[in-house]
Amino acid sequence: MAVYTDVSPAELGTFLSGYDIGTLTSFHGIAEGVENSNFLVQTTTGSYILTLYEKRVKTGDLPFFIGLMQHLAARGLSCPQPVAARSGAMLAQIADRPAAMVTFLPGVSVRRPTAQHCAELGHGLAQLHLAGADFPMRRANALSVAGWRPLFEAAGSQADDVAPGLAATIAEELGRLEASWPADLPSGVIHADLFPDNAFFLDDRLSGIIDFYFACTDFLAYDVAVCLNAWCFEADGAYNVTKGRALLAGYEALRPLSPAEKAALPRLARGAALRFLLTRLVDWLNVPEGALVRPKDPLEYLRKLRFHRAVDSAQDYGLVA
Amino acid sequence: MAVYTDVSPAELGTFLSGYDIGTLTSFHGIAEGVENSNFLVQTTTGSYILTLYEKRVKTGDLPFFIGLMQHLAARGLSCPQPVAARSGAMLAQIADRPAAMVTFLPGVSVRRPTAQHCAELGHGLAQLHLAGADFPMRRANALSVAGWRPLFEAAGSQADDVAPGLAATIAEELGRLEASWPADLPSGVIHADLFPDNAFFLDDRLSGIIDFYFACTDFLAYDVAVCLNAWCFEADGAYNVTKGRALLAGYEALRPLSPAEKAALPRLARGAALRFLLTRLVDWLNVPEGALVRPKDPLEYLRKLRFHRAVDSAQDYGLVA
CATH class of the missing domain: 3.90.1200.10 (Aminoglycoside phosphotransferase (APH), C-terminal lobe)
Structure with missing residues (x-):
């Protein structure tokens, strides 16, 4: 599990200026996800996960995945909720990769479920x-x-x-x-x-x-x-x-x-x-x-x-x- | 940059029970630090960084590093502040490694300083x-x-x-x-x-x-x-x-x-x-x-x-x- 793509704070700043989610206060690559690069982004309005889609995910599938999370969250399922950019778009581009910003979910996974x-x-x-x-x-x-x-x-x-x-x-x-x-x-x-x-x-x-x-x-x-x-x-x-x-x-x-x-x-x-x-x-x-x-x-x-x-x-x- | 040691949620739960910092709400390995493994730990009382010291850091040096952060933070420097366990100890053990819990610092590093x-x-x-x-x-x-x-x-x-x-x-x-x-x-x-x-x-x-x-x-x-x-x-x-x-x-x-x-x-x-x-x-x-x-x-x-x-x-x- 790793972060595959490097995002500079300056790139992220520019990227965030397209969103209405406040000012960046913290930014850490998180060592999760075998397929994608994930960053925990904290702003003055809360915590978010920024996912950069690496090549194993087909770009053509992204509207399905993003649309699905949006649909499920709107119906009360506790899942990451895509955050729209000011333009209304749910998918954006950073570091030459398609990317999406989703809400951060609290909670901890269990290794040995009861x-x-x-x-x-x-x-x-x-x-x-x-x-x-x-x-x-x-x-x-x-x-x-x-x-x-x-x-x-x-x-x-x-x-x-x-x-x-x-x-x-x-x-x-x-x-x-x-x-x-x-x-x-x-x-x-x-x-x-x-x-x-x-x-x-x-x-x-x-x-x-x-x-x-x-x-x-x-x-x-x-x-x-x-x-x-x-x-x-x-x-x-x-x-x-x-x-x-x-x-x-x-x-x-x-x-x-x-x-x-x-x-x-x-x-x-x-x-x-x-x-x-x-x-x-x-x-x-x-x-x-x-x-x-x-x-x-x-x-x-x-x-x-x-x-x-x-x-x-x-x-x-x-x-x- | 990577997380070198795997910590299970159960191990972390046991570890946290030795601290007075509330209940675990979130836990992510962060892809930072070439020498150590770092985890962003969120609890009901705030955010912390848990550092596991890998073999490149000499155990004998840890009291210096921990003592120094404590000393500097007490004098108003904005640096990670070690959090004492209930026992009073600043250093603990998890996943067979020495470890310390420090306060989380907001902020973003810059790639091209002005x-x-x-x-x-x-x-x-x-x-x-x-x-x-x-x-x-x-x-x-x-x-x-x-x-x-x-x-x-x-x-x-x-x-x-x-x-x-x-x-x-x-x-x-x-x-x-x-x-x-x-x-x-x-x-x-x-x-x-x-x-x-x-x-x-x-x-x-x-x-x-x-x-x-x-x-x-x-x-x-x-x-x-x-x-x-x-x-x-x-x-x-x-x-x-x-x-x-x-x-x-x-x-x-x-x-x-x-x-x-x-x-x-x-x-x-x-x-x-x-x-x-x-x-x-x-x-x-x-x-x-x-x-x-x-x-x-x-x-x-x-x-x-x-x-x-x-x-x-x-x-x-x-x-x-």
Whole structure:
């Protein structure tokens, strides 16, 4: 995690003169975000995050991300709210990069979520899904089932260098999921990357959801499956059904899952595990020289995938029938 | 610039329970400080910087640095003020590293100082020197004249790979300075690294001085010479005498230089240039693989050294006779 682009105080001063947010009082690059450069900007009116979009984010996707945060914040979701420049524009340019200023969210992410955190998260996820229901823009999920085979091909036979037999396991799983992936579940805006480092808490209450740069249009229950993977496994690889139950109950308190979504949950969870297994595998095999970021262990998601393969029904995740 | 050590929110929570500074509301690693890891910590009582001392800082020096900030802040200098734990201790331990919590200073550093900034800086430097006059601890300057030859030997003949003839230039300059370095100028606490990134401004007024981790006991006028080098040269290598005059006048308004200090200023400036030339040269020749920090150009200081060698007297720096 790093700041990739250097912004001079003078550049920032010029940039801020296009906004109605007061005078600059403090400015620090923050070591967060693998994809973008982030600065904590304090002015006489409050705290803001200035994000510079680096080349891994497609410029054409920015109106979706910015529009979505604006839409969700307007509907009461606690997420970064884009700040318009005096011109009305939400996107600007600094240091030759597209950039956006958003409000700063208080809160602290948790490394080891408790069942209480999972309940809060489930509730927040449902709130996000409901708030996004009337968002008019669409963005395909490039990392859903159709995107997995190209990732697998990018890793190729090198997968077996990471773990013997991994290529065969992935090939088999991929074939099954391609053949059985649901086609008609309730869809809408999903976060698609709601890991614990993208959720803030204050006094164990969810205070905000950040990092919408994987958000897209897909099955809402797939987002639930991503969260079960990200929040409800212990460090030793065991699924914690108490946390799963809390997350699902928190979610269903606001948005009950349909029978079709419940039936699909084990498959969606396998798909979500495969998705993170594949992207982590490709990152693992392609660490650039002098990399700042240690890639995450792909095998964590192989273990999760194995768990999901043994699951019979959504009840195994803690869903109350 | 990076955060070298990972601190989990849970670790930080435990750590903060030893302090009387309220409840954690936000926590971000900041991409500043080449030597240490810094976190911006916000609580219900305000903003703080938590510094984790990495191995390049000697633990035995920490009481000097912490004691000095406390001393200077108590005498009205705007610098980070160490916050005592409930136990009374100013130094604590987190993530297996010594750590200190200090108050957060508002302000923004300037990349291209104006004469007005230089005047403010000179005034602030004199304030630092006066406030430090009764600080009881001492710390030798390991990077003064006695430390330069070992640095030169570490670079050795590789110096000529950076610029042809560099080794001979350094050898000659080093010999002269060793033979003529002043022995009896007014001494006291100096910052020793007061570059523009270690000074904060608000509305062009100096709002704070940070990063005391090179502070030591040495000639006060040497600190002035370091600042002339760091603040008064233009990007094209030219010395800006207007800025020099402003810096010196700002300094002398609070602490007039003695005749001996004035006479020594050109030599001190040459020494300061050589010191940064040497440390940058060694860093340049020893970039660790996968380094996060691009080393600074040593030749910038060769050009400054050449300027100082042509100087006749302190008047050439803008000192009013």
